Amino acid sequence: xxxxxxxxxxxxxxxxxxxxxxxxxxxxxxxxxxxxxxxxxxxxxxxxxxxxxxxxxxxxxxxxxxxxxxxxxxxxxxxxxxxxxxxxxxxxxxxxxxxxxxxxxxxxxxxxxxxxxxxxxxxxxxxxxxxxxxxxxxxxxxxx
Ligand code: HEM
Numbered sequence: 077x078x079x080x081x082x083x084x085x086x087x088x089x090x091x092x093x094x095x096x097x098x099x100x101x102x103x104x105x106x107x108x109x110x111x112x113x114x115x116x117x118x119x120x121x122x123x124x125x126x127x128x129x130x131x132x133x134x135x136x137x138x139x140x141x142x143x144x145x146x147x148x149x150x151x152x153x154x155x156x157x158x159x160x161x162x163x164x165x166x167x168x169x170x171x172x173x174x175x176x177x178x179x180x181x182x183x184x185x186x187x188x189x190x191x192x193x194x195x196x197x198x199x200x201x202x203x204x205x206x207x208x209x210x211x212x213x214x215x216x217x218x219x220x
Contacts, residue, residue: 104207105157107200108191111148114157117194118147121187130182134173154207166214174217184208 108114122144126135152159163169184205191201 103156104200104203105152105155108151108155108196108204109194109200111152111157113194113196114151115144115148117187117190117196118151119144120190120193121183122147124186124190125183128182128186131179131186134170134175134179151204155204166211170215171217175215177212177216180212180216 105114122135122140125131126138126140146161146163149159150161150163151157153161187208188201188205191204196204
C-alpha cells in the first residue's frame with residue numbers, strides 16, 4: 077500500500093516535471109509586453125530625454141524617430157524578440173556626444189519610469205535593465 081502510494085507520487089512528480097520542461101518559456105520580449113509596449117516606452121523615454129534638463133543636451137538637432145526605431149530593434153534583438161539590430165555600435169553612436177555618467181543614469185531613470193507607466197512587470201523591467209547596464213562602459217565618454 078505504502079509502496080504503491082510512493083510509486084504513484086513519484087510518477088506524478090515526474091509528469092509535472094516533464095510538463096514543465098515541455099512548456100515553452102516566454103521570451104523577455106514577450107514578458108516586456110511585445111512590440112506595442114516596447115514601442116510605447118521607448119518612444120516616451122526618448123521624447124522625455126530630449127527635453128529633460130539632465131539629458132537634452134545630446135539630442136539637440138537629432139531626429140528622434142530613427143533613434144526610437146533603432147532602440148526598439150535593439151531591445152527586440154537582445155530580449156529574444158527575433159529582430160536583427162542593424163544600427164551602429166554603442167561606442168560609435170554615442171562617441172560624439174561625450175555622454176557623462178550622470179546623463180546615462182538620468183536616461184535610465186526615465187526609462188525605468190516609462191516601463192512602469194507602460195505596465196511592464198517588475199521582473200521583466202529588471203531583466204531588461206540588467207541587459208542594458210553593461211552598455212554603460214561603451215556609451216559613457218571615457219576621460220582620456
Ligand atoms: C542603455 C542606454 C542606452 C541605449 C541602449 C542606447 C541606444 C541607442 C541606440 C540603439 C542608438 C541608435 C544607433 C544607430 O541607429 O546607429 C542611439 C543613439 C543615440 N543615443 Fe543612445 N542609448 C543609450 C543611452 C543614451 C544616453 C544616456 C544618451 C544621452 C543622454 C543617448 C543619446 C543618444 C543620441 C543623441 C543618439 C543619436 C546619435 C546620432 O544619431 O548621432 N543615448 N542610442
